[in-house]
Amino acid sequence: MFQRFALAFSFSLLASTALAADGPLQIFVSKADQTLTVYDGDTVVATTKVSTGKPGHTTPSGIFSILEKRKYHESNLYSNAPMPFMQRLTWSGIALHEGKIPNYPASHGCVRLPNGFAKTLFQMTERGAHVIITDDPVVPRQVTHANLFTPRLPIDDGGLLSDVELRPGRVEAALKPVEVAMNAVPPRSGAEAKLTIEEPPPLRILITRRTQRDVATDVQRLLNKVGFDAGVPDGLLGTRTIAAVRAFKEKHAVEKDGEILSKPFLAALYTEAGEDHPPMGQLMIRQKFQPLFSATVDIKEPEKALGTHFLEATDVDRFKRKAEWRGVTLDDHLAAATQKRLGISTPADDRDVFTAEAALSRIVIPDDVRARIETMLSEGSSITIQDTGLGPETGDGTDFITVTRSKPRV
Structure with missing residues (x-):
């Protein structure tokens, strides 16, 4: 998903001295610390000071990905202000780009990067790279759970896993569902038979509560x-x-x-109708910014919030059926009216209790849906778990964008 190479850094604001990325990178921005940190797995490969949105133009917190990259761009909103090495996070105007860093929030909502570093980061990333923006800093950790997906080989006849009803994403209701053809496994002709599989692009998986619609x-x-x-x-x-x-x-x-x-x-x-009970959850999949399919899942103890969690697959080995997952849990305070609408009586305000593992333990994914996902799983695939469904920033030409809400400070 990301270019793999080594670069030497000489910026005074950069903590690390070299980058050697072996897998998908994750970019984390802390508004409280005014910092950006790049992780390769558990390793910090780069960090820098930034300037986020000033009062009245606060940079939104949440889970984003890079939608568009331009070496030179001018703002459509603010008098054609220059935005060199722009990496767009939302179509509503939030981006990473080069700019002045006065050591305090000063932008109109974007994340400004220092000269030099903006160019380096631009060279490191590709469209689809994940960017996590939070108030206080968060650190990704390895997450292990039986409910996480593990890669498997495509089915022997190379056919489609068509037993799952395909549905378009809710925002793109006019789009037709898309079937995904998998590569065929060659006939087994003995111990020397070799299998060559072209890895599919990373999946974007959202698990959330079902909407009234x-x-x-x-x-x-x-x-x-x-x-x-x-x-x-x-x-x-x-x-x-x-x-x-x-x-x-x-x-x-x-x-x-x-x-x-x-x-x-x-x-x-x-x-x-001869069906068990109304399912509580929805699992949706996108790939290359386009919806693939949607399926229902169940959520145990639906009166409890799931919380907001982001996980990404690294070190995916299809033949050994292994994948490592790293992720973070984000602060996401649900308003009382939202909790009532969703039927939540216990909010996920304690991150020590409402962990990613706790959320995964409450999600029931049908076996046929799991099989379909695992034949398509590749390095850089991600899972977002949250309670509130598709937000307004998720639309045509985006991954699943989750904007989080901080708990009001007393």
Whole structure:
């Protein structure tokens, strides 16, 4: 995913003296310390002072990736201000770029880099490189858990893993789902047979809670299945769908309450349709900034927040079925109204309790979905786990962008 080479640094603001990247790099920006740190696995390979957004133009915190790179760029928002060695993080105007570093937040929201270092970082990265922005500094660590994906060989006949329903990402509802063809395993002709596989581009995996529209889409599908005409499953509660819901409730004596899609109604509908229960989670996949497919997953103890976590696969060995995962847990304070909307009664405000491992233990991924992902897993693939679904920054030509919210300081 990233260019691998060695460079000598001579900048006074750079802590390390040389870079030799063996795997995907991770870039971390701390707004509290006004620093940027580049990691190769557990090793710090570069660090520098930066200048983030000043009051009124605060740089957003969260999980980003480099969407676009330009050696020279002029701001579309601020009087064509020069932005050399620009690396875009959002289409709304946040980027890494060369600029003045006055040792305090001074930008209009971008992350300014020192002269020289901006060029060096530009040469180190490729589109898709992850950039994590936080208030206080965070350090990636190795994460081990049975629920993490491990690479596996493609299926023997080279066919498609087509038993999982494909769905477009929610923001790109007009796009058609995309099937992914895997390379075929050559016939086994003895111990000397060799297998050559072209590694696919890294996956971007988001695991989050289902939205009301996801639930409504399933309701429409199930109502049609059991003989109530709810129209095309589009997740919109129009008059046709509402009429079908009311007809189902009347026929099956579902108690009436203020909610159209009430819990008693959902339980009765899933039972009637022969399905277990409404799934709580959604797993979505993108590759090269385009949606691949989406599948439902379950979340144990849904009344508890999952928290916000980012993990990236390194040292992926498909033949040994091994991958190392490194990640961080981010502060992400959910407003009371958001918690109520999501049905969360226990927020993930204690990072010592709501760890990445704790979140992974509560996520139930169907075996067929896991198999499909693991045949496509490659170095640099990432997983974002969070509670709030797709945000407004995730759209056409982006990875999954998660903007986090800091807990108000007392």
